Amino acid sequence: MQHRKLAFIGAGNMTRSIIAGLVASGYPADHIMASNRSRPKLDALAADYGIKVTQSNGEACEFADAIVLSVKPQMMEDVCAALQQDTDLSGKLYISIAAGLPVERLQQMLGAEYPVVRVMPNTPSLLGQGMSGLYADSSVNEDDRNYVDGVMSAVGKTLWVTEEDGINGVIAAAGSSPAYFFLFLQAMQEESMRMGFSEDDARLLVQQAMLGAAQMVCENPDLMLSELRAQVTSKGGTTAAAIQSFIDSDISGIVSKAMQSAVARADEMAKSL
Ligand SMILES: NC(=O)C1=CN([C@@H]2O[C@H](COP(=O)(O)OP(=O)(O)OC[C@H]3O[C@@H](n4cnc5c(N)ncnc54)[C@H](OP(=O)(O)O)[C@@H]3O)[C@@H](O)[C@H]2O)C=CC1
Numbered sequence: 440m441q442h443r444k445l446a447f448i449g450a451g452n453m454t455r456s457i458i459a460g461l462v463a464s465g466y467p468a469d470h471i472m473a474s475n476r477s478r479p480k481l482d483a484l485a486a487d488y489g490i491k492v493t494q495s496n497g498e499a500c501e502f503a504d505a506i507v508l509s510v511k512p513q514m515m516e517d518v519c520a521a522l523q524q525d526t527d528l529s530g531k532l533y534i535s536i537a538a539g540l541p542v543e544r545l546q547q548m549l550g551a552e553y554p555v556v557r558v559m560p561n562t563p564s565l566l567g568q569g570m571s572g573l574y575a576d577s578s579v580n581e582d583d584r585n586y587v588d589g590v591m592s593a594v595g596k597t598l599w600v601t602e603e604d605g606i607n608g609v610i611a612a613a614g615s616s617p618a619y620f621f622l623f624l625q626a627m628q629e630e631s632m633r634m635g636f637s638e639d640d641a642r643l644l645v646q647q648a649m650l651g652a653a654q655m656v657c658e659n660p661d662l663m664l665s666e667l668r669a670q671v672t673s674k675g676g677t678t679a680a681a682i683q684s685f686i687d688s689d690i691s692g693i694v695s696k697a698m699q700s701a702v703a704r705a706d707e708m709a710k711s712l
Pocket residue numbers: 448449450451452453454474475476477480496509510511512514518536537538559560561562614615
C-alpha cells in the first residue's frame with residue numbers, strides 16, 4: 440500500500456476508528472496528522488497511536504497529500520470555507536466520509552473540482568473489521584482510487600459502487616448497521632436479565648452467540664443465511680417458536696423500514712447541506 444501523508448479533519452469516533460486500524464496495519468504513524476477543534480481527543484490520539492496532531496485544520500491540510508474530511512456533515516461548509524481562506528487546497532486528494540454529502544456539493548464547498556472519493560466506513564474499522572463503500576467519479580485517477588482502496592482495505596473490507604446513490608445503500612446496510620446490531624443485542628441482554636441473569640452474564644451469553652453466528656456466516660460463504668438458520672431450527676422446537684414470533688411481528692418489514700429511513704435521511708441531508 441502507498442503511504443502518502445494523510446490528514447484527518449475532525450478527530451471524532453470515525454477518525455479514531457480508522458486511525459487505530461491503519462496504525463495497527465503498519466501505516467506509519469508519522470505520516471498521519473489529525474486536526475480537531477478541541478484538544479482532548481487529539482491528545483488521546485497522539486498518546487494511543489503516536490500520530491501527529493494539531494488544532495489547525497490548515498496545518499493538517501498543508502502537511503498532507505490526502506485529506507479525510509471527517510467532521511459532521513452540517514459542519515462541513517464552515518470548515519471548508521475557513522480552509523479556503525488561509526490554505527492552498529490544490530494538488531491534494533480529498534476523501535469525504537460525511538453521510539449525505541454529494542461530491543458535487545462538497546466540491547462547491549471546497550471552491551474547486553478537486554478529486555474527491557466518497558467513502559462510507561463504519562466503526563468496526565477500529566478492529567480492522569470495517570466495511571466501507573467507496574465512490575469516485577471519472578475525474579479521480581486510478582492511482583488515487585487504488586490509494587483510497589488501500590487505506591480502507593487496511594481497516595476492513597471495501598466495496599466500490601458505480602453510482603453515487605449507492606453510497607446511501609451502503610449507509611443503510613453497513614455504515615449505520617453496527618448500531619442496529621447493538622440495539623438488538625441490548626434488547627436480548629435486557630430480556631436475559633429479566634430471566635434472572637446478571638448484567639455481565641447476560642452480556643456474555645448474547646455477545647458470544649453473536650460472535651459465533653457472525654463467524655459461521657463468514658466461514659460458510661456457500662451456505663445461504665436461511666440455511667444457517669435452518670440448521671438451528673428444530674421442527675417444533677424452541678427456535679421455531681422464537682422465529683415464528685419474529686415473523687408474526689414482521690421482522691422483514693421492520694428492518695426494511697429502518698434501512699429505508701436511513702436512506703431517506705441521507706437524501707434529506709443531501710438537499711439541506
Ligand atoms: N460514527 C460513525 O459510525 C460514522 C460516521 N460517519 C461520518 O463521519 C463523520 C464524523 O462522524 P463522527 O466521527 O461520528 O462524529 P464526531 O462528532 O465523533 O466527530 C466529529 C469531530 O469533528 C470535530 N469538529 C467539529 N468542528 C470542527 C472544526 N471546525 N474543525 C475541526 N474539527 C471539528 C469535533 O470536535 P469536538 O471534539 O471539539 O467536538 C469532533 O471531534 C460524519 O460526517 C459522519 O457522517 C460515516 C460513517 C460512520
